[in-house]
Amino acid sequence: EPEVTQTPSHQVTQMGQEVILRCVPISNHLYFYWYRQILGQKVEFLVSFYNNEISEKSEIFDDQFSVERPDGSNFTLKIRSTKLEDSAMYFCASSPISGTQYFGPGTRLLVL
Amino acid sequence: RKEVEQDPGPFNVPEGATVAFNCTYSNSASQSFFWYRQDCRKEPKLLMSVYSSGNEDGRFTAQLNRASQYISLLIRDSKLSDSATYLCVVNLGDNQAGTALIFGKGTTLSVSS
Numbered sequence: 001e002p003e004v005t006q007t008p009s010h011q012v013t014q015m016g017q018e019v020i021l022r023c024v025p026i027s028n029h030l031y032f033y034w035y036r037q038i039l040g041q042k043v044e045f046l047v048s049f050y051n052n053e054i055s056e057k058s059e060i061f062d063d064q065f066s067v068e069r070p071d072g073s074n075f076t077l078k079i080r081s082t083k084l085e086d087s088a089m090y091f092c093a094s095s096p097i098s099g100t101q102y103f104g105p106g107t108r109l110l111v112l
Numbered sequence: 113r114k115e116v117e118q119d120p121g122p123f124n125v126p127e128g129a130t131v132a133f134n135c136t137y138s139n140s141a142s143q144s145f146f147w148y149r150q151d152c153r154k155e156p157k158l159l160m161s162v163y164s165s166g167n168e169d170g171r172f173t174a175q176l177n178r179a180s181q182y183i184s185l186l187i188r189d190s191k192l193s194d195s196a197t198y199l200c201v202v203n204l205g206d207n208q209a210g211t212a213l214i215f216g217k218g219t220t221l222s223v224s225s
Contacts, residue, residue, distance in 0.1 A: 031210045042116075043156060043199065045212035055210045091155055099144075099207030103155035 002026045004104035006092050012110045013082055021077045021107045023092030032075045033093040033101060034067065036060070043091065049075065082111045115139060116216035118200050124222045129190045133219045135183040135200030142214075143206045145176055147185050148199040150218060156199055159185075190223045197221070 005024045013019050025032050034046040048055040049067055066078045075094075079086055089108050093101040118135045125131050137145075145162040160167065162174040162183055173186040183200055197218040205211035 043215040
C-alpha cells in the first residue's frame with residue numbers, strides 16, 4: 001500500500017537555524033499539506049498546496065515558513081529561523097482529488 | 113476559541129466493554145466529519161468518516177447531529193488493540209481535498225485485559 005514518507009524522523013537544531021523537512025507524498029496524489037503537533041497538544045493545520053501554489057494557510061504559517069515542491073516527488077517545509085516554540089512533530093499529508101488525507105509518520109523537531 | 117471539543121478522557125475500560133466518545137464543533141459551516149485514530153507518537157490515521165444518517169463499520173458506529181453540532185463514536189466489544197487516542201476532525205469543505213482538517217485534542221482510550 002502506498003505511503004507518505006518523511007525525512008528525517010528526528011531533527012535537533014539550534015534556535016535561529018534554518019531547517020528543511022522533507023516529504024514524499026503518495027505518487028498519484030495532487031494535494032499536499034503540512035500539519036504540526038506540539039507535545040500534548042492537538043494537531044494543527046499549517047498549509048495546503050495544489051498545482052504548485054499554496055491553497056490555504058493558517059495563522060501559524062507566517063513569513064518564517066515556506067513550502068516548495070522542488071521536483072516531481074518531494075514536498076518540503078522550510079523554517080527560516082527556528083524558535084524554541086517551533087519544537088513539535090511535523091506531519092506531511094497528501095490527498096487525491098476525492099479528498100481523504102493520508103499522513104506521513106512525522107518529523108520530530110527539537111529546537112534548543 | 114475551541115473549534116472542536118472532545119471528552120478529555122482518559123477512558124479506562126476492560127476488554128469487551130462498550131465505550132462512547134463525544135465531540136462538539138463550533139463552526140456551523142462545517143461540511144464533513146471524521147474520526148481519526150492516533151497511536152502514541154504516531155501519525156493520525158483515518159478511522160471512519162461520519163455521515164448525517166449515521167454509519168457503522170464493524171464494531172464502530174459514528175453519529176452526527178448537525179442541529180446540535182455534535183458527533184459521537186461508539187466502540188463495541190473493545191479490544192486491547194483499540195487502545196489509542198481518538199481524534200474528532202471536521203472540515204469546512206465537502207471533501208478533504210485542499211482544505212484544512214480541524215482536529216480536536218483527542219480522547220485517550222486504554223483497554224485492559
